[in-house]
Amino acid sequence: MSQVKAVQRNILPGFGLTMGYSMLYLSLVVLLPLSALLLNSTGLTWDKFWDVATDPRVLTSYRISFTTSAVAALIDTLLGLLLAWVLVRYEFPGKRLFDALIDLPFALPTAVAGVALTALYAGNGWVGSFLEPLGIKVAFTQLGITIALMFIGIPFVVRTVQPVLQDVQPDAEEAAATLGAGRFRTFWSIILPDLIPPLLTGFALAFARGIGEYGSVVFISGNMPMKTEIAPLLIMSKLEQYDYAGATAVALLLLLISFLLLLFINSLQRWTRRSAR
Template identity: 60%
Template sequence: MLRLGQVIPGGGFALGIVFFYLSLLIFLPLGAFVLYASGMSGESFIRQVTDYRMVHGYMLSFGCALAAAVINAVFGLLLAWVLVRYDFPGKRLMDGLIDLPFALPTAVAGIALTTLYVENGWLGQFFYAAGIPSAFSAVGITIALIFVGIPFVVRSVQPVLRDLDGSLEEAAAIMGAGKFLTFRKVVFPELVTPLISGFALAFARGIGEYGSVVFIAGNMPYETEIAPLLIMTKLEQFDYQAAAAVAIVMLGMSLLVLLILNGYQHYRLQRLSV
């Protein structure tokens, strides 16, 4: 009996290429982190990664990335819904603009966002008038992460929403369910898995984002210094061991969050298959 994996010949060779590719692009760089950090004593490692400045950087990076991912999950779902369910002038243009953060150099995005959200900027003047410092603050960092993260959510949800069977919604309407109940009981359960995937991707991108954040953050010690900036600072000082130590902590925390999200997705898929 022919198994699915045997449809394409040379499976063992293809598998070897995949492992070689992953080793070259993922495992070797991760191993380099460990190699550099291994030259530090345990006490030095703990002291380095638990320094108050570093801890503040972790909290700021993860807090802003989480806030941006949550906002993107809400508005990304809304954007995907509008692009799939409605027809309006400029729809194709809007759909194309969703991918702009992918194509735009991060430094250009950072400069543009800073120009817009400083106190006398086109948008920043309204934030500052309301007492909200939109630049050189955690708010500005979150805005930048929203900008770079929104495509992940939209592009994760959009194809699933497009392929949903409309007959299920029609059946719910015939049985007397209102629009909100139909969305909550029929549509939204199908979107949870791609929504979590988009959230995870946006969150992961936000944690490591540097170029678009470094300009609008202001980089004030103990206030707006993100963890990737602290890593860059250590590298500029040729302190590769300290940079690797901070990177390992960031990597470990990111993997933990992603494992939790993936575990929840697996749990949902198992429940749906029962």
């Protein structure tokens, strides 16, 4: 019996070594950059930080970044669920190509995506030339920023929901149909509760990616202060002007707000998982 317990305790051989490598990797990639940001803020006085944090241009850039990221992530959540459903539940010609295209924003450089979207939605672009006569201007507006963030965020939702949807057993759906439940009632009561945690995870990932996105937005936004200027672009502008204290203050505030929002989303995700059990 003691030998069985010993085997169970050592079911992961080399845990100390792998844990050490994991902590080293985490420190180099995440902890050291954040530490450098905090150390760089030591020369930042509270008055300077407050002046930067309450500057109308900075507040507007935060509002634009968080609003467009949230709207894009919410739309991606709905569209991602639809795309994952089609990929899992249906067979059609070109399915593998369609599935591969979902990952295109991962492989495509964000600057290339920004140039392509700007050329597509500009006033003389293929899509913009039809929308602007209708009074819908996309390029160099917050709508254009939202579309760019939707483009880079959609794979996070699809790839998070797709494996969970594949694991959903059809037995419960068949039982619900036998008892007379319609398709909408079956989806709402049987399938959706299992999909809420991955949907929240996909939303959080798309939202976090959108907050820090720069390359795909810098072209289509137009970079107009108080109108289409996002927070990452404002940080770059301050760095180009050698305003390191101001850039550090904007980055710290952006980091703090992002951390609190992600903490709230993760807490909500854990609560939904407990409720589902």
